[in-house]
Amino acid sequence: MKKSYSFQIQPQDVDFQHKATLAALTNILLTTAGFNADENGFGIRDLNKNDCSWVLLRLAVEMNIFPLQYEKISIETWVEEVSRATTTRNFKIYNTNNQIIGKAVSNWAMINIIERRAQDLSGLNGIHQFATGEKMDMEKPSKLHVIAGRLADTFKVKYSHIDMNGHTNSMRYVEWVSDCIDIEIYKQKKIKRFEINFVNEILFGEEVSIFADDLGNSDFRFEIRKNESVACKARIVMTPYP
Amino acid sequence: MKKSYSFQIQPQDVDFQHKATLAALTNILLTTAGFNADENGFGIRDLNKNDCSWVLLRLAVEMNIFPLQYEKISIETWVEEVSRATTTRNFKIYNTNNQIIGKAVSNWAMINIIERRAQDLSGLNGIHQFATGEKMDMEKPSKLHVIAGRLADTFKVKYSHIDMNGHTNSMRYVEWVSDCIDIEIYKQKKIKRFEINFVNEILFGEEVSIFADDLGNSDFRFEIRKNESVACKARIVMTPYP
Numbered sequence: 001m002k003k004s005y006s007f008q009i010q011p012q013d014v015d016f017q018h019k020a021t022l023a024a025l026t027n028i029l030l031t032t033a034g035f036n037a038d039e040n041g042f043g044i045r046d047l048n049k050n051d052c053s054w055v056l057l058r059l060a061v062e063m064n065i066f067p068l069q070y071e072k073i074s075i076e077t078w079v080e081e082v083s084r085a086t087t088t089r090n091f092k093i094y095n096t097n098n099q100i101i102g103k104a105v106s107n108w109a110m111i112n113i114i115e116r117r118a119q120d121l122s123g124l125n126g127i128h129q130f131a132t133g134e135k136m137d138m139e140k141p142s143k144l145h146v147i148a149g150r151l152a153d154t155f156k157v158k159y160s161h162i163d164m165n166g167h168t169n170s171m172r173y174v175e176w177v178s179d180c181i182d183i184e185i186y187k188q189k190k191i192k193r194f195e196i197n198f199v200n201e202i203l204f205g206e207e208v209s210i211f212a213d214d215l216g217n218s219d220f221r222f223e224i225r226k227n228e229s230v231a232c233k234a235r236i237v238m239t240p241y242p
Numbered sequence: 243m244k245k246s247y248s249f250q251i252q253p254q255d256v257d258f259q260h261k262a263t264l265a266a267l268t269n270i271l272l273t274t275a276g277f278n279a280d281e282n283g284f285g286i287r288d289l290n291k292n293d294c295s296w297v298l299l300r301l302a303v304e305m306n307i308f309p310l311q312y313e314k315i316s317i318e319t320w321v322e323e324v325s326r327a328t329t330t331r332n333f334k335i336y337n338t339n340n341q342i343i344g345k346a347v348s349n350w351a352m353i354n355i356i357e358r359r360a361q362d363l364s365g366l367n368g369i370h371q372f373a374t375g376e377k378m379d380m381e382k383p384s385k386l387h388v389i390a391g392r393l394a395d396t397f398k399v400k401y402s403h404i405d406m407n408g409h410t411n412s413m414r415y416v417e418w419v420s421d422c423i424d425i426e427i428y429k430q431k432k433i434k435r436f437e438i439n440f441v442n443e444i445l446f447g448e449e450v451s452i453f454a455d456d457l458g459n460s461d462f463r464f465e466i467r468k469n470e471s472v473a474c475k476a477r478i479v480m481t482p483y484p
Contacts, residue, residue, distance in 0.1 A: 011273075023402060179401045
């Protein structure tokens with residue numbers, strides 16, 4: 001079963017070029033996932049009743065056109081499949097002309113929030129009959145490699161970065177890596193593909209370091225490290241404006 | 243003429259206590275102002291046609307109850323008055339029981355975006371007949387004093403901080419001052435009143451310093467400085483949980 005949700009790009013969602021940021025789009029995709037899971041009985045609040053929650057493992061987004069400020073978009077979403085360990089949810093982003101302007105694939109796990117351990121999805125009610133099997137015609141989110149990279153920024157995680165679980169909000173990771181790209185590059189090139197792997201949660205007060213590596217100014221690789229371990233890996237592929 | 247707009251508090255709007263953050267509420271208030279001005283012919287896009295725009299000068303927010311994650315709120319807004327230099331817009335925040343959970347008063351000026359100069363509001367179409375004269379039963383936003391304060395943070399303004407004009411987004415100022423308050427204080431006290439004065443815009447790449455001064459842990463004063471000048475002053479008054 002597919003369903004569509006409508007959004008309007010707000011002033012706080014856009015960058016200096018009036019285009020929705022990758023962080024804002026990611027946030028809209030996660031909101032869409034939340035709405036759709038909620039409506040069908042397997043949202044975070046349903047999982048919370050059994051001390052469980054969803055954890056986003058990987059996300060890949062491919063954009064043809066970035067929506068502009070005040071533009072209305074519609075996001076179609078469905079669950080592709082559910083295995084024991086993970087589930088895949090897909091998204092198509094449409095503009096008001098019913099043109100597909102972007103696509104996304106996300107992988108999720110269910111964890112027990114007390115034991116912080118991955119749970120078997122076989123027994124989760126409601127989601128299995130909901131999976132359509134319909135694949136997305138784009139490369140799935142891959143396991144990103146460790147990079148060398150230069151240190152782009154370092155700071156402590158603050159009050160405004162954390163969510164209701166005391167973990168860094170997914171949107172912040174996307175902001176932090178987006179901030180590594182020189183503003184002149186944003187003027188010359190647009191983002192074609194974005195991939196992110198969430199490896200480890202980052203808590204309030206932890207010291208994070210953002211590392212960036214640009215392979216020829218079009219294929220950026222990022223790592224967010226806390227202490228000496230990798231918490232998040234990301235990749236942004238850009239293409240020159242025509 | 244008054245009008246109400248509905249919102250739902252989303253996961254990214256709440257803090258570790260599941261309550262909407264001051265930054266998220268400020269953002270919702272500014273979105274409400276934008277919707278209402280747009281619908282009545284004096285929104286930013288209307289002003290842009292004459293190379294003008296709205297600039298938020300001051301905002302005061304008083305909260306009785308902070309809405310929680312997924313809570314639906316409704317914001318009633320109206321223009322109180324329009325003088326030559328500024329206009330006042332008021333807000334009442336309701337929960338689904340039709341109880342007033344918060345109030346806000348905002349002061350705005352119109353500037354010419356090319357000359358960066360304040361404009362006379364006398365000639366602005368549509369807004370004068372729209373002003374109701376109805377005051378808000380709360381203290382207006384005041385001119386905040388310069389503080390001494392300790393240096394709480396310093397960094398460069400990044401891509402994710404700026405809006406479509408290349409200026410720091412108002413929401414970021416609220417996040418930056420909110421981040422100065424110790425997380426233990428958030429557990430013991432709630433925010434009763436928030437005031438902010440926008441003095442000078444902050445541009446991409448500028449070095450900002452956040453200064454904080456707490457007058458007995460309940461009346462926090464803040465200054466955001468760029469170079470040696472004050473760009474923003476703010477105040478957060480807290481009260482212990484009953």
